[in-house]
Amino acid sequence: MTAYDLIVIGAGPGGYVAAIRAAQLGLKTACVEGRGSLGGTCLNVGCIPSKAMLTSSAKYAELSHLSSHGISVGEVSLDLSALQARKDKIVGDLTKGIAFLFKKNGVDHIEGWATIPAPGQVQVGDQTLTAKSILIATGSEPTPLPGVDVDEVDVLTSTGALALEDRPEHLVVIGAGVIGLELGQVWARLGSKVTVVEYLDRILPGIDGEIAKLAQRALSKRGLKFQLGRAVKGVEKAGGGLLLTMERVGKDKVESLDADKVLVAIGRRPVTRGLGLDDLGVSVNDGGFIEVDASFQTSVPGIYAIGDCVPGPMLAHKAEEDGVACVEMLAGEYGHVDYDTVPGVVYTDPEVASVGQTEEGLKDAGVEYRVGKFAFMANSRARSTGETDGAVKVLAGADGKILGAHICGAHGGDLIAELVLAMTKGATVEEVARTCHAHPAMGEAVKEACLDALGRAIHA
């Protein structure tokens, strides 16, 4: 029996990256995964397949709308099974790539579902493994909605919505969050009628309100219908389709909505069941998240946890940062995550990207701040490409240091990186504004927004 320094449970972006980094640091490491392929939700049924489908659907939509460029194409047709096969190949190649990285770095891949019978022990089937440290990286799963039974055929989570073999006539998405908007846009571009039903009176909670409004306007222009302020109470089969029952929030009014398929995207919850945490005495908070200290150690010495199953944003890149920091500390090195500068990106068209504080958050905290904004309509590159929707918004403190940045616009997910780096380095709007930006480029909007915060925008 091999005695490990570290056993990682879960091979999602948090777990597999932690395992590789631990092996690089000289820890004898194993990673246990029950799914049958490596990469977790993100690679198998999340970030990667959704981006593959977003790209395919964007190309389909673009080809259908090239006439404004003076280009006409013949009739554009869609082979959904070929589109799905491309997505599946991308996922397959990437998950196999992790197996290769495990071999290269000497990480033992153990297949099966793990439990922790005691500190220092991991049980996988009839195998009992021992380790000095155990790292739980079991991720998250879709939050169920009471009254709505998911069958992944008609009523779907993101997993089912990524695998549809036919285009639904009318897809109703419950939840105007990241998943709902990304997958809603995939199917809208592929020709479905898509209605997004949201409990709140706005989309994308957590994102700066002004930027979320710009995103809603742009997504509406691209065909998504929004019904805000509605709490979905139930979905039932009716007349060969589905019937949603919804309550108008704050009003004594019940409405209904027909659908062919329903996507439930109301958030995700941590996966911790079946590990034996109760018996071990590992503390879990009210939301089911595992409580950890600054070194990611749980309430039980030698057992650590990272990623979606601990408090914080449920994002693959945050899980990776957690994992690397955790094992670097385990190996006696300095590990660190700056949670104030974790970016979030919604890969719709236009993209929505954000980092740091929102204007609402700064107002609530009573912090003195200034705002700089620049609309892509005034950016020459955006005018050339026709990607003029949206704006860059930066929020800076009285000393000019950037406290938050929010972008709605094409390539926003790439543009935000500059502002993340600026915040990480404690840069001011003046410093970003004085940085030479290539022309013509979308990134000039970042510079102009910083100039605007100083009252010196040139093109606004």
Ligand code: NAI
């Ligand atoms: P979310 O938390 O982003 O949005 C859920 C939405 O559902 C909220 O707007 C909420 O108000 C609404 N809602 C809740 N109950 C409702 C009801 N009964 N009726 C109508 N609306 C209701 O959750 P989502 O989109 O499921 O994403 C889950 C997680 O996955 C998020 O933490 C997200 O960050 C992550 N993710 C990240 C991606 C990315 O980084 N690009 C892509 C996909 C997911």
